[in-house]
Amino acid sequence: MSKPLKTWLEAPALHRPCTIIAEIAQAHDGSLGLAHAYIDAAAIAGADAVKFQTHIASAESTPGEPWRTRFSPQDETRYEYWERMEFTPDQWRGLKRHADEAGLLFLSSPFSLAAVELLKSVGVAGWKIASGEITNWPMLDAMAATGQPVLLSTGMSPYSEIDQTVERITRAGVPLAIFQCTTQYPSPPEAIGLNVLAAFRERYQTAVGLSDHSGTIFPALAAATLGVEVIEVHITMSREMFGPDVPASVTTDEMAELVRGVRFIERMNAAPADKSEIADSVAPLRDIFLKSVVATSDLAAGTVLEQCHLTTKKPGTGIPASSFDTVLGRRLARDVERDVPLTEADLET
Numbered sequence: 001m002s003k004p005l006k007t008w009l010e011a012p013a014l015h016r017p018c019t020i021i022a023e024i025a026q027a028h029d030g031s032l033g034l035a036h037a038y039i040d041a042a043a044i045a046g047a048d049a050v051k052f053q054t055h056i057a058s059a060e061s062t063p064g065e066p067w068r069t070r071f072s073p074q075d076e077t078r079y080e081y082w083e084r085m086e087f088t089p090d091q092w093r094g095l096k097r098h099a100d101e102a103g104l105l106f107l108s109s110p111f112s113l114a115a116v117e118l119l120k121s122v123g124v125a126g127w128k129i130a131s132g133e134i135t136n137w138p139m140l141d142a143m144a145a146t147g148q149p150v151l152l153s154t155g156m157s158p159y160s161e162i163d164q165t166v167e168r169i170t171r172a173g174v175p176l177a178i179f180q181c182t183t184q185y186p187s188p189p190e191a192i193g194l195n196v197l198a199a200f201r202e203r204y205q206t207a208v209g210l211s212d213h214s215g216t217i218f219p220a221l222a223a224a225t226l227g228v229e230v231i232e233v234h235i236t237m238s239r240e241m242f243g244p245d246v247p248a249s250v251t252t253d254e255m256a257e258l259v260r261g262v263r264f265i266e267r268m269n270a271a272p273a274d275k276s277e278i279a280d281s282v283a284p285l286r287d288i289f290l291k292s293v294v295a296t297s298d299l300a301a302g303t304v305l306e307q308c309h310l311t312t313k314k315p316g317t318g319i320p321a322s323s324f325d326t327v328l329g330r331r332l333a334r335d336v337e338r339d340v341p342l343t344e345a346d347l348e349t
Contacts, residue, residue, distance in 0.1 A: 290316030
């Protein structure tokens with residue numbers, strides 16, 4: 001079982017693993033079986049958490065809601081699409097139970113007060129607030145009142161709006177992580193905003209994360225080098241899957257590579273290097289990789305060495321290449337063979 005989300009957020013920076021969230025969102029396209037399959041895929045990839053979206057059409061939308069992107073040939077309206085994305089309370093409990101059994105934290109973004117109440121009954125590790133809900137005070141207050149951690153996406157908000165929401169959540173005294181997020185699907189490199197992570201940390205003195213929609217693993221890896229507490233990426237079984245988020249998703253194979261990369265980066269960050277110690281640890285390799293001064297042809301004792309007589313070649317078991325200039329003008333004390341590293345014993349004192 002994964003650690004509670006609160007523990008992940010409060011652990012000291014650079015001495016705790018980043019929480020990696022596999023965002024399933026609507027990738028299941030209303031199929032309960034596919035939703036369960038995504039939980040298994042996320043666990044195999046090494047994610048720490050899965051995140052769904054809990055939509056209750058009648059509680060969050062109106063029949064006149066416009067499409068963000070018209071992608072579905074089977075839904076006449078976006079409202080009908082939300083209806084098709086709904087699961088029953090028992091089905092949500094089954095997904096939560098499956099996540100628990102797979103060792104994953106279970107998260108789902110609610111989009112209405114009714115969804116908050118549903119998820120409270122199901123049980124979530126914390127509350128992920130979608131970018132479009134950042135000013136939904138009644139819903140935010142209901143989530144904060146549970147005392148559970150809050151993960152806040154900021155994809156469409158200026159600082160003034162984020163300030164108000166952070167102040168409100170902070171007043172509730174719950175653990176908070178603020179996500180840099182850009183509501184573009186997919187997000188181009190110049191819209192990722194990695195610099196905002198440091199700005200958030202300084203401005204709000206709280207945990208930070210990246211919710212990425214680039215459809216690549218690169219921004220998440222870059223964020224890991226900066227020591228973020230949480231990373232969230234959309235996942236898809238393949239780029240040939242159906243759905244509005246596929247262009248902004250990474251495949252499950254790419255997710256596994258992302259996890260490996262983040263854990264590698266964490267090990268690097270947790271072990272600051274001392275260059276001298278590194279050099280000492282690989283000292284036996286110096287003889288293999290470094291070069292020695294050698295004769296370019298067989299030379300007789302008494303030869304006064306000139307540049308034309310000498311070159312540098314591996315291994316580094318003789319007079320080092322860095323001493324090349326000091327050998328020039330010296331006299332050989334004995335015959336030497338071509339390509340045999342010179343030593344001080346070969347030279348007159």
